[in-house]
Amino acid sequence: MSEQVHVVWHDHQVSREDHEKLNGHKGCVVWFTGLSACGKSTVANLVDHKLHAAGKHSFVLDGDNVRMGLNAAPGLLKERHGEEFAKRFGLGFSAQDREENIRRIGAVANLFAQAGLITLTAFISPYRRDRDHVRAAMKDGDFVEIFVDAPLEVCEARDPKGLYKKARAGELKGFTGIDDPYEAPTKPELVLDAGQKDAETLADEVIAYLKKSGKLG
Ligand SMILES: Nc1ncnc2c1ncn2[C@@H]1O[C@H](COP(=O)(O)OP(=O)(O)O)[C@@H](O)[C@H]1O
Numbered sequence: 001m002s003e004q005v006h007v008v009w010h011d012h013q014v015s016r017e018d019h020e021k022l023n024g025h026k027g028c029v030v031w032f033t034g035l036s037a038c039g040k041s042t043v044a045n046l047v048d049h050k051l052h053a054a055g056k057h058s059f060v061l062d063g064d065n066v067r068m069g070l071n072a073a074p075g076l077l078k079e080r081h082g083e084e085f086a087k088r089f090g091l092g093f094s095a096q097d098r099e100e101n102i103r104r105i106g107a108v109a110n111l112f113a114q115a116g117l118i119t120l121t122a123f124i125s126p127y128r129r130d131r132d133h134v135r136a137a138m139k140d141g142d143f144v145e146i147f148v149d150a151p152l153e154v155c156e157a158r159d160p161k162g163l164y165k166k167a168r169a170g171e172l173k174g175f176t177g178i179d180d181p182y183e184a185p186t187k188p189e190l191v192l193d194a195g196q197k198d199a200e201t202l203a204d205e206v207i208a209y210l211k212k213s214g215k216l217g
């Protein structure tokens with residue numbers, strides 16, 4: 001018998017509905033996906049700012065912040081807990097580690113939704129299957145997938161961290177869009193034209209979608 005069998009979902013005394021009632025809006029996960037430098041973090045943070053200003057409870061889960069703790073890279077864990085620990089629990093950038101990275105983020109975001117929060121996640125999350133697994137683990141309607149669609153040439157020209165340059169030079173292996181695939185969503189709730197429109201306009205489009213779909217109360 002697996003350990004899994006003994007794990008039972010615990011209903012909280014304060015229910016999700018109680019949290020949502022107090023917050024005055026629904027909990028959900030707004031999942032931004034797209035190439036590096038397409039604008040995920042920028043738009044997610046703008047939406048967060050606008051929601052906060054409107055009295056909504058939101059929170060951004062973003063790449064490096066998550067990889068510093070919950071999904072720490074092996075290098076970081078080695079410094080803190082030694083080599084053996086880093087090997088067992090560290091997450092790098094292989095397809096398998098990316099899958100686990102996204103699974104954990106999805107699980108945390110799902111818990112946040114139970115707390116009535118609007119969670120905005122800003123990860124490349126390049127593999128369709130991994131995103132679909134996150135969606136499948138959530139209640140219908142909780143997962144709002146937003147494709148931040150900017151052409152590779154545009155992202156590469158922006159390259160604020162110089163990552164594309166390094167990838168082109170062969171100094172970074174397995175970089176999404178260069179030598180690792182990006183699989184665009186087939187049925188996202190929303191597509192943002194991030195190569196043409198400014199981030200402010202895109203954030204307003206996200207807010208408009210959340211309003212229209214009844215998430216904001
Ligand atoms: N819609 C946009 N139009 C023009 N530049 C943008 C837009 N969105 C983001 N940027 C700029 O592109 C760069 C990458 O944005 P960022 O949000 O960090 O991307 P990601 O989180 O997807 O890697 C930043 O310098 C940002 O200011």
Ligand SMILES: [Mg+2]
Pocket residue numbers: 040041042062063122
């Ligand atoms: Mg980012």
